[in-house]
Amino acid sequence: MNPPIRFSGPVKAALDQGRPVVALESTIVTHGMPWPQNFETAQAVETDVADAGATPATIAVFDGHIHIGLTGEQLEMLAKAEKVMKLSRADMAYALSEGKTGSTTVAATMMAASLAGIEVFATGGIGGVHQGAETTFDISADLAELSLTGVITVCAGAKAILDIPKTLEVLETGGVPVIGYGTNVFPAFWSRESTQKAPLRLDTANAVANLWKMRQRLGQQGGMLIGNPVPKTAEIPREEMAGYIRTAIDEASASGISGKNVTPWLLARIVELTEGRSLATNIALIRHNARVASEIAVALTN
16 A cells, blocks of 8 residues: 655654654634634644644645645645635545645544554544434544544544534444543533533543553554543533524524535534634634643653
């Protein structure tokens, strides 16, 4: 196998020397936030990873290659780019073969990180089972990827616009360990708690690393999902968020928005409904996840 990968200098050096590396998705840059917050947040997240002792590896596709680690110029180009493909497993090869520019979702970032030999990935929130999936069958490829690909994913839970109980059921069916990081309750992205218990709980990066190593000793495939609650000072309470989410979902349904367009549209609309508070929370949680992911990556090298 000879995947078309280009490593940045710092990421290549870190991997060659066995130093900790944290993969970062690029969809948050192209579809998750407006300019210039997208670029500023991406820079801040990379700084958080470096400050915690790991090397950041933001992943994106352009020029027929998967780029593992971006320069400042490349990151700015991506943040300003228009008509960027939002890539998952199904269209990664298409974007590469056609020379398209694409940002990586959770599934695509996990796939690329695994190809590159990176074991830890930080994101905001995973995709999952959408509301009404029993009739639309709208289920994110992120869940299947978590069951297939050996990467530890640190997130603030599933995005609260989703059906979280059904999302957890699908993860259980796929054999994915879902771990509350310092919590007994599965987090709900903007809010520290959903209505669902976390199936497992661990409280330290070393404990997460030990579990990962045990799974490898047992020969288990697939990844692990770490649910890391947003900091208390940045959360929007679940009861308050529920009203904003219901309004946004109803509006999306009335407008006929579907497929890959649903999540970015809902996130943008919720920013409007919360008068910018949800964007501030989103920035806080991705930075918090990056720091925790870096601690786990460091623990894995010890």
